[in-house]
Amino acid sequence: MSSEFELIAKFFTRASPSARLGVGDDAALIAPTPGMELAISADMLVAGTHFLPDADPFDLGHKALAVNLSDLAAMGAQPRWALLSLALPQADEAWLAPFSRGFLALAAEHGVDLIGGDTTRGPLNLSVTILGEVEAGRALRRDAAQAGDAIWVSGELGGAALGLQHLLGERSLPPVEAAACLARLRRPQPRIALGRRLLGLAHACIDISDGLLADLGHILERSNLGAEIRLAELPLAAPVASRLGESQALRAALAGGDDYELCFTAPADRAAAIRAAAAAAGVPVACIGHITAEAGLKLLDAEGRPMPLHETGFDHFARR
Numbered sequence: 165m166s167s168e169f170e171l172i173a174k175f176f177t178r179a180s181p182s183a184r185l186g187v188g189d190d191a192a193l194i195a196p197t198p199g200m201e202l203a204i205s206a207d208m209l210v211a212g213t214h215f216l217p218d219a220d221p222f223d224l225g226h227k228a229l230a231v232n233l234s235d236l237a238a239m240g241a242q243p244r245w246a247l248l249s250l251a252l253p254q255a256d257e258a259w260l261a262p263f264s265r266g267f268l269a270l271a272a273e274h275g276v277d278l279i280g281g282d283t284t285r286g287p288l289n290l291s292v293t294i295l296g297e298v299e300a301g302r303a304l305r306r307d308a309a310q311a312g313d314a315i316w317v318s319g320e321l322g323g324a325a326l327g328l329q330h331l332l333g334e335r336s337l338p339p340v341e342a343a344a345c346l347a348r349l350r351r352p353q354p355r356i357a358l359g360r361r362l363l364g365l366a367h368a369c370i371d372i373s374d375g376l377l378a379d380l381g382h383i384l385e386r387s388n389l390g391a392e393i394r395l396a397e398l399p400l401a402a403p404v405a406s407r408l409g410e411s412q413a414l415r416a417a418l419a420g421g422d423d424y425e426l427c428f429t430a431p432a433d434r435a436a437a438i439r440a441a442a443a444a445a446g447v448p449v450a451c452i453g454h455i456t457a458e459a460g461l462k463l464l465d466a467e468g469r470p471m472p473l474h475e476t477g478f479d480h481f482a483r484r
């Protein structure tokens with residue numbers, strides 16, 4: 165069995181050209197770019213809570229980094245450096261090799277250098293700290309929404325939640341749709357390029373990790389505002405629209421977690437610029453409603469009539 169140091173050398177020590185000093189010393193050294201602020205975030209994935217203990221290690225490596233990159237996307241930041249802290253039940257190289265490949269492949273895709281971390285024995289726990297840079301004073305904050313802003317979401321909603329239902333045996337999907345939903349669940353694609361292009365266009369932004377209503381709720385709470393959502397405009401993932409009845413589909417799109425899309429607000433007259441930014445980033449976007457001065461969240465049906473939250477089963481989201 166390898167020592168901790170051999171494991172770190174073999175699986176987690178790579179060239180880190182963007183750092184003054186990377187893995188191997190007591191601390192890494194980085195020199196932030198002048199004029200930029202550091203955006204720093206940490207996210208932990210715990211076996212049994214965030215993933216099933218037998219989850220594929222390559223996927224876990226990808227997802228551990230992806231959920232952190234998604235937080236930087238929501239700030240409009242460019243990811244630069246990551247730290248990886250692992251608690252492992254045993255030094256299992258057959259697990260570590262694909263795990264590190266999944267992590268480092270996504271890191272390379274986004275130009276992120278792994279510059280340090282910690283490795284210890286314990287119940288499986290994957291903790292990543294991500295550092296990125298954003299032009300000083302321009303980050304997309306949760307507290308920056310304004311009354312009248314249009315509300316947008318990227319990509320599609322509900323696919324990851326449907327993938328989880330399939331994985332847990334609560335629902336059975338045909339192979340092609342199962343693969344698409346499981347990919348959404350296991351290999352989320354952080355919307356970095358879109359986040360970067362929203363600087364100067366969007367007011368507030370958040371990534372959807374806990375479901376649209378919960379995460380939009382954070383923007384509303386921090387901005388002291390309300391919202392109206394037009395349910396017919398929600399961009400449902402294709403299998404969600406075709407396989408689920410209306411109320412189950414709405415539930416997946418509004419309350420399903422793990423989609424890692426962006427929800428953002430922007431002045432209504434910037435729609436064309438938002439669509440151009442999204443096209444340049446290669447991600448579809450949908451305008452799903454607007455921010456109101458009056459607090460609270462209203463859901464509108466296809467005819468524009470308010471849909472009582474208790475009828476949809478979402479009353480607990482409305483009480484924030």
Ligand code: ADP
Pocket residue numbers: 172176177186187188189190191192247248249250278279280281282283
């Ligand atoms: P220390 O005893 O100073 O905490 P460690 O033995 O924990 O040092 O780590 C040695 C070096 O390896 C440090 O530079 C640390 O940042 C790095 N490191 C440890 N675990 C990981 C990991 N999982 N991924 C990347 N770097 C790691």
Ligand code: MG
Pocket residue numbers: 281282283
């Ligand atoms: Mg240590």
